[in-house]
Amino acid sequence: MVIVGAGQGGLQLAESLRSEGWTGPIRLFGEEPYAPYNRPPLSKAVLCGDQSADHLTIRGPDFFAKKAIELSTGTRVTAIDRAAREVVLADGGRVAYEGLALATGSRARTLPLPGADLDGIMVLRTLDDAEALCRRMAEARAIAVVGGGFIGLEVAASARKFDREVTLIEALPRLMARAVSPAISDWYADLHTRRGVRLLLSTGVTGFAGVDGRVTGVETSAGPIAADLVIVGVGVIPDDALARACGLDCDRGVIVDDFSRTSDPTIVALGDCTARRLPDGTLRRLESVQNAVEQAKSGAARLMGKERPFTATPWFWSDQYDVKLQMAGLSAGADTSVTLGSPEEARFSLLHWRDGRFVGCDSINRPADHMAARKLLDRGTDLTAAEAADPAFDLAARARAG
Ligand SMILES: Cc1cc2nc3c(=O)[nH]c(=O)nc-3n(C[C@H](O)[C@H](O)[C@H](O)COP(=O)(O)OP(=O)(O)OC[C@H]3O[C@@H](n4cnc5c(N)ncnc54)[C@H](O)[C@@H]3O)c2cc1C
Structure with a gap:
């Protein structure tokens, strides 16, 4: 198995291949000179001086040896030869694959x-x-x-x-x-x-x-x-150049389905470089850790001939000053909202409905609301705005009740 891109998603895919039972070789190629690391702290704790860059690495060197994952850093893949089932490296070397995963991420616009x-x-x-x-x-x-x-x-x-x-x-x-x-x-x-x-x-x-x-x-x-x-900080451009050059279907990202399948059955793609059709019919890129990790799990299953669709509710977070924002679901175009908690005290959540359907929750310093909303959204619970607007409404209890 060959994985192009040693970031959040590429590493997860390698790990998931092992947990899915793949015992053959795994080669993970990354252009950056570092082992896979967490990007979210780069704009948060690292810039504030609260976290040293040495602590960003997701897995230590022992992990790669133990799992027999051959990591090549500082190594750019320059082409994919689909007919020969090989990837081409910047030094001209060629590496054969049985299954290939593209996890090339994105670049800052x-x-x-x-x-x-x-x-x-x-x-x-x-x-x-x-x-x-x-x-x-x-x-x-x-x-x-x-x-x-x-x-x-x-x-x-x-x-x-x-x-x-x-x-x-x-x-x-x-x-x-x-x-x-x-x-x-x-x-x-x-x-x-x-x-x-x-x-x-x-x-x-x-x-x-x-x-x-x-x-x-x-x-x-x-x-x-x-x-x-x-x-x-004006957004990112998906790194889908390799995919486009070898003829995979792309539209502002490598197009994948819920199983991380591309238009070639031997190739999966995941993370920031992909665009996926969501239940509302739109083709979207979700640039988040959750998306990269879940698509990687689906992609690893797919390469092993299994089906593990990624259909969980999207979620994201952002830390600004001492305020944690957590978002569950996709609330764009919402027409009705209910506030829980107190905006004045910087502890509140906004629940959102579109056409009568509960579609999302934005929480500020209320992590329990975020977790409860995710549960409800994952289950497709028909929570109504009238119910949530009742002063006695308890979101966590509602999530426990189903
Ligand atoms: C500053 C910052 C803050 C963020 N904060 C959050 C947050 O708070 N919450 C959240 O959910 N998400 C956050 N994100 C987004 C999150 O980090 C990304 O969605 C996630 O890293 C995507 O994972 P990925 O594996 O698709 O790509 P990446 O982690 O970007 O990894 C892709 C890797 O592939 C390599 N690569 C590309 N092309 C090639 C090639 N041809 N050959 C070899 N290697 C190649 C790249 O060099 C890169 O290392 C943040 C991102 C940034 C930059």
Whole structure:
């Protein structure tokens, strides 16, 4: 079995192949010079200085030896020869496969604008990016963050911890617009403003200014913003180049089904590089640890000729300052919401319905609500808004009851 991409999903697939009973060789190829590591702390504890980068590794060297997983770091796969069932390595070497998994992840999107190549304009995707950003943040005076999604907001919160002047520029009228409801966006706008971030919503970036090759500011539709460090957090591009080049079906990612199958029966794909049709009929990329891990489990089963569909409710989390946001389900387009708890005390959840169906829950510092909502959503329970709006309603008890 050959796995391309030694990240969160690639490692899980290797582990799952062993637990599914595969006793043959497993080769795991990763382009980065590191063993698989956790990315979520890169924009959170690592940037804040609360966690050292040495503690990100998911499994130690003993694990790979014990499970007989041959990990090759610093090794890029450059092509897939489907006819010969071989992958081609950057040094020209060829490795035969019986089953192949693509877990190539995604790359940070950049802005093709005037001045975008100035020194001091950075993205955050890898451990190397995070270490470079930590060094730059220590020296910076004024930081501009482009993008009010999870990464941009987590970076802004980390930068405020070091008392840096932070301006966050978002093109849309609200924060995290693709993932959370307007009420949660507003709550976060207030939180960041209170913590000293200057928020510019509905503001487009048109270019970057610099002196002697170093960035000095961001040009925006609201005027120029001075900054000696700019972090661009405007989403990711799926790394589906290998798949496209060998003729697999792709549409903004390698297209897979609930079993992680691609259009070639010997190849599965998983994680950030994939797009999957969800129950609402939309083809979506879900860029999350849960998605990579669950698709990897399904993919490993598939390579062993078994069926283990990934149909669990999507979930995600984000840590900003001392606030934990957890999201269960996909609540975009919700038409009815019920609040549990207290937004003023920063402990509340919003439950969401669309066309009378319970579709999601956004929780702020209420992890028990998040767990209960996931259970209900997984079971497809017909919880109604009227029931949840009753002052005596207990979400955890409802989840226990089924
Ligand atoms: C800063 C940051 C914060 C995040 N925070 C959260 C969070 O709070 N919660 C959450 O759920 N998710 C979070 N995520 C997203 C999560 O980390 C990803 O969804 C997850 O890592 C996806 O796993 P993956 O295996 O698909 O890709 P990755 O973990 O990105 O691994 C892909 C690997 O494949 C390698 N590769 C690519 N092409 C090749 C090739 N041709 N040959 C060899 N190797 C190759 C890449 O170098 C990379 O190492 C965060 C991501 C980032 C960057």
